Amino acid sequence: MNNGLIPILQIVRPCAGGMRRHVQILLTGLDRNRFRLSIAARAREWETFCHQEEIELFRLPAFDVAAAWQLRRYLRHYNGILHVHGARAALWAHTAPSRLPVIYTAHGAAGRQPLERFLVWRADTVIAVSATQSHAWGKGTVLIPNGIPWWDFILPESERLARRAALLTKLPANNHPFIIGAAARLVPGKGLETLLHACHKTQNDLPGLGIVIAGSGSQWDFLRDLANRLGLANRVVLLGHCQDMPGFFAALDLFVHPSQHEGLPLVLLEAMAAAVPVVASDIPGCRDALGEQGGVLVPPADSAQLAKTIIALARDPERRRTTAVAGRCRVKTHFSATLMVKRVTELYEQVWEK
Numbered sequence: 512m513n514n515g516l517i518p519i520l521q522i523v524r525p526c527a528g529g530m531r532r533h534v535q536i537l538l539t540g541l542d543r544n545r546f547r548l549s550i551a552a553r554a555r556e557w558e559t560f561c562h563q564e565e566i567e568l569f570r571l572p573a574f575d576v577a578a579a580w581q582l583r584r585y586l587r588h589y590n591g592i593l594h595v596h597g598a599r600a601a602l603w604a605h606t607a608p609s610r611l612p613v614i615y616t617a618h619g620a621a622g623r624q625p626l627e628r629f630l631v632w633r634a635d636t637v638i639a640v641s642a643t644q645s646h647a648w649g650k651g652t653v654l655i656p657n658g659i660p661w662w663d664f665i666l667p668e669s670e671r672l673a674r675r676a677a678l679l680t681k682l683p684a685n686n687h688p689f690i691i692g693a694a695a696r697l698v699p700g701k702g703l704e705t706l707l708h709a710c711h712k713t714q715n716d717l718p719g720l721g722i723v724i725a726g727s728g729s730q731w732d733f734l735r736d737l738a739n740r741l742g743l744a745n746r747v748v749l750l751g752h753c754q755d756m757p758g759f760f761a762a763l764d765l766f767v768h769p770s771q772h773e774g775l776p777l778v779l780l781e782a783m784a785a786a787v788p789v790v791a792s793d794i795p796g797c798r799d800a801l802g803e804q805g806g807v808l809v810p811p812a813d814s815a816q817l818a819k820t821i822i823a824l825a826r827d828p829e830r831r832r833t834t835a836v837a838g839r840c841r842v843k844t845h846f847s848a849t850l851m852v853k854r855v856t857e858l859y860e861q862v863w864e865k
Contacts, residue, residue, distance in 0.1 A: 596618060659784060766790070
């Protein structure tokens with residue numbers, strides 16, 4: 512029984528980081544008086560969230576073939592919209608009856624996965640999360656930029672100072688007046704080794720530099736060992752998964768995002784919302800996020816240029832301040848969760864009426 516509500520099933524591939532956060536923001540913001548919400552995903556990634564938000568969870572098994580088969584059986588009796596996230600989820604959704612409308616959100620960097628285009632032929636609508644993606648996917652794509660609850664990242668000054676003091680205690684040496692932060696999955700392609708090499712190049716110019724990296728992943732040991740080899744052991748701390756991202760950003764003087772490929776990185780938007788000046792790789796997704804004045808762009812994988820930029824910003828507090836103000840203003844204007852949810856709601860209603 513739909514009770515007049517539009518059924519929406521989010522089909523989500525195994526994920527962490529930005530994609531999972533995007534789906535959580537969307538589901539939290541959608542109106543329960545207009546939609547009946549559910550998720551098809553692997554239980555261990557979504558059980559806690561679904562329990563807290565009272566969202567139905569259809570548990571998918573670990574193996575793709577089994578997931579596709581179980582989803583096919585479930586969808587035989589389903590009547591609603593399928594909203595698919597990720598190429599593997601699109602593969603599972605190929606088993607859906609043709610009567611069901613399919614919306615696909617392209618989260619990754621445009622053009623990186625040719626197979627993705629083949630897998631989403633079944634989709635009635637493709638959502639692009641950035642202008643670059645929209646151009647790459649072409650005609651018929653709906654542009655709905657990622658959005659965040661920017662208000663969650665505005666903390667009182669007293670709280671910001673307390674979070675900074677707490678973060679300083681985690682650094683091996685408590686003499687770091689200038690703190691750089693990064694937050695990402697610790698996996699190849701995120702460019703965190705570039706950040707460490709850049710910080711190594713700044714040691715003579717910025718003796719008080721401290722580096723904190725939030726996230727977990729397969730490169731944990733590699734990054735720890737690299738920091739030691741570069742003589743950064745007393746400057747770098749790997750925090751692991753961080754539950755309190757507003758507090759993390761509040762403790763920083765500068766946020767660096769050296770990734771080599773992105774769709775539209777939520778973590779950049781969050782740093783901007785927290786009024787932290789940001790430096791990011793000059794790649795399409797980051798350009799879409801920062802615009803003309805929301806931050807500073809540097810060539811990807813260029814540790815020398817990144818080091819020069821860090822030094823210049825560390826020595827120019829007024830430039831950091833104006834960049835931070837512009838970044839927050841850009842997020843509030845263009846990347847609000849409220850605006851994203853409104854546009855997705857309109858799309859759901861248009862698709863359902865067809």
